[in-house]
Amino acid sequence: MSNRGMVIVGAGETGVRAAFALRELGYRGAVTLLGEEPHIPYERPPLSKAGGEAETVRAIVSNQSYGEAGISFRPGVRVRSIDRSSHELQLEGGENFPYERLLLATGATPRELPGLASQSRVHVLRTIEHAAAIRRHMGEGRHIAVLGGGFIGLELAAMGRMLGAAVTLIEVQPRILMRGVPEALALALQERHEAEGVVLHCGITVDTIDAGDDEVRIRLADGSDIRADALVVGIGAQPNVSLALQAGLVIDNGIAVDHHLATCDSDIFAAGDCCSFPLPIYAGRRVRLESWRNAQEQGALAAANMLGASQIFNAVPWFWSDQYDITLQVAGLADGATCHVRRTLSPQAQILFHLGDGGRLLAASGLGVGNAVARDIRLAEMMIAKAATPAPEALSDPSVKLKSML
Amino acid sequence: MSTWIEVCDKNDIDEEDVIRFDHEGRSFAIYRSPQDSFHATDGHCTHENVHLADGLVMDDIIECPKHNGRFNYKTGQAKGAPVCINLKTYPVKVDAGRVFVQVG
Ligand SMILES: Cc1cc2nc3c(=O)[nH]c(=O)nc-3n(C[C@H](O)[C@H](O)[C@H](O)COP(=O)(O)OP(=O)(O)OC[C@H]3O[C@@H](n4cnc5c(N)ncnc54)[C@H](O)[C@@H]3O)c2cc1C
Numbered sequence: 001m002s003n004r005g006m007v008i009v010g011a012g013e014t015g016v017r018a019a020f021a022l023r024e025l026g027y028r029g030a031v032t033l034l035g036e037e038p039h040i041p042y043e044r045p046p047l048s049k050a051g052g053e054a055e056t057v058r059a060i061v062s063n064q065s066y067g068e069a070g071i072s073f074r075p076g077v078r079v080r081s082i083d084r085s086s087h088e089l090q091l092e093g094g095e096n097f098p099y100e101r102l103l104l105a106t107g108a109t110p111r112e113l114p115g116l117a118s119q120s121r122v123h124v125l126r127t128i129e130h131a132a133a134i135r136r137h138m139g140e141g142r143h144i145a146v147l148g149g150g151f152i153g154l155e156l157a158a159m160g161r162m163l164g165a166a167v168t169l170i171e172v173q174p175r176i177l178m179r180g181v182p183e184a185l186a187l188a189l190q191e192r193h194e195a196e197g198v199v200l201h202c203g204i205t206v207d208t209i210d211a212g213d214d215e216v217r218i219r220l221a222d223g224s225d226i227r228a229d230a231l232v233v234g235i236g237a238q239p240n241v242s243l244a245l246q247a248g249l250v251i252d253n254g255i256a257v258d259h260h261l262a263t264c265d266s267d268i269f270a271a272g273d274c275c276s277f278p279l280p281i282y283a284g285r286r287v288r289l290e291s292w293r294n295a296q297e298q299g300a301l302a303a304a305n306m307l308g309a310s311q312i313f314n315a316v317p318w319f320w321s322d323q324y325d326i327t328l329q330v331a332g333l334a335d336g337a338t339c340h341v342r343r344t345l346s347p348q349a350q351i352l353f354h355l356g357d358g359g360r361l362l363a364a365s366g367l368g369v370g371n372a373v374a375r376d377i378r379l380a381e382m383m384i385a386k387a388a389t390p391a392p393e394a395l396s397d398p399s400v401k402l403k404s405m406l
Numbered sequence: 407m408s409t410w411i412e413v414c415d416k417n418d419i420d421e422e423d424v425i426r427f428d429h430e431g432r433s434f435a436i437y438r439s440p441q442d443s444f445h446a447t448d449g450h451c452t453h454e455n456v457h458l459a460d461g462l463v464m465d466d467i468i469e470c471p472k473h474n475g476r477f478n479y480k481t482g483q484a485k486g487a488p489v490c491i492n493l494k495t496y497p498v499k500v501d502a503g504r505v506f507v508q509v510g
């Protein structure tokens with residue numbers, strides 16, 4: 001059976017990292033990476049950020065790296081189904097493809113508004129094609145409406161303003177970033193968006209959306225009308241589970257895996273945005289994360305376990321977001337925190353530490369210009385991993401080095 | 407001919423820490439190791455254009471503040487994904503308590 005090799009479905013951040021990790025770990029058999037998208041695998045974070053390289057697609061690794069590492073990368077190939085008993089995949093087009101062990105790294109798909117999915121002026125953002133379609137509406141004299149004050153919506157709002165477009169952002173919740181970001185930081189960010197000229201409507205629902213040939217009309221519950229050149233819908237993403245579902249694997253807010261990232265079939269693993277997993281540092285709570293570093297770490301760990309390592313996934317969740325010249329970083333999960341301690345690094349940079357029962361550090365969120373909060377967030381992450389109970393007075397005092405508290 | 411450029415006083419850099427040093431349009435990162443040795447590398451990460459002086463020094467490793475790419479700042483070696491290109495390093499000397507770098 002060993003000539004069948006390792007097969008990875010989904011050539012995103014997770015799948016690519018897993019493929020290279022198999023080689024770095026010394027695996028000599030066949031490694032095949034099957035991806036539905038027609039491109040060489042690319043980074044998604046730049047798609048929503050107005051960086052210097054806005055127009056260029058950033059490859060995860062160079063094209064020739066695949067050949068050099070002996071990884072067979074097949075773009076434009078959709079896997080239709082899995083036959084677990086014969087250890088074979090059925091590819092779109094009819095080909096059967098055998099596997100010894102399989103990694104599902106199928107990612108997630110943005111949620112769309114019912115009935116508006118195929119309108120030409122209504123967009124979601126996940127792929128290069130989406131980003132290109134949105135960017136066409138981002139110049140001077142254009143007006144772009146964004147539905148959803150989550151990370152992607154906010155980054156797009158910032159990008160729109162930086163490229164000269166008028167931006168209106170609609171959030172049904174009372175404030176932006178209701179999930180995952182503490183109020184104090186969300187409000188600071190909200191102020192910045194308003195100062196940059198973004199028109200914010202929070203705590204209001206949308207009555208109707210009419211996407212015509214030359215504009216989109218959005219009617220809000222208070223009767224006001226927004227007319228924009230395009231609407232971007234950023235209301236979250238759903239894990240891509242159809243393949244796993246068809247194969248009879250357990251689904252629970254994503255493809256359910258155990259702490260080794262194995263599904264209920266011990267020859268099939270899942271990692272990245274598509275899976276939910278138990279996190280030992282938070283008492284085994286089952287979570288699904290959509291974050292770049294999680295994709296990398298899970299891809300690497302799944303690869304090791306495909307080769308028989310039995311490593312346990314127990315990383316502290318971490319992500320960042322860039323808006324204007326500001327970076328937000330969050331380490332850990334703040335849910336269940338009973339006490340919040342603020343450390344002010346400068347007038348433009350602050351960190352909130354979230355402490356739970358017994359004073360245990362559960363999470364830290366930081367907001368600041370450039371990378372001003374990065375180092376302290378990284379140190380906080382190490383404390384979270386150790387289940388540390390740092391003294392709140394020391395956390396709030398910027399003259400006490402966090403490194404000395406490790 | 408490369409010359410020695412004066413950077414700072416040795417006590418301007420904490421032990422196991424890094425500072426930024428700009429010189430003639432170029433930017434460097436200057437490190438003080440836990441063993442009290444001094445080192446210099448290019449200032450910016452080889453992954454994206456992010457300055458390493460905001461990063462975290464742990465033993466021989468500088469960790470990039472943006473995506474946690476890791477380098478050995480004594481050798482410049484990239485320690486794995488997401489960074490695969492090594493950092494350029496520069497000779498450093500300490501003379502009468504002052505730190506000098508040879509930028510060449
Ligand atoms: C616009 C945007 C900005 C982001 N910004 C940040 C950020 O600033 N910070 C951060 O931490 N995270 C960010 N993220 C999140 C991060 O990019 C994701 O967590 C990461 O890309 C997940 O990688 P993945 O490989 O699990 O999934 P994906 O990148 O979605 O890759 C999955 C791939 O599998 C393919 N696929 C699915 N089904 C099949 C099938 N049946 N057959 C073959 N192929 C299939 C898909 O086409 C896709 O190419 C951002 C995401 C987006 C979309």
Ligand code: FES
Binds near residue numbers: 472
């Ligand atoms: S910019 Fe340094 S790791 Fe990405």
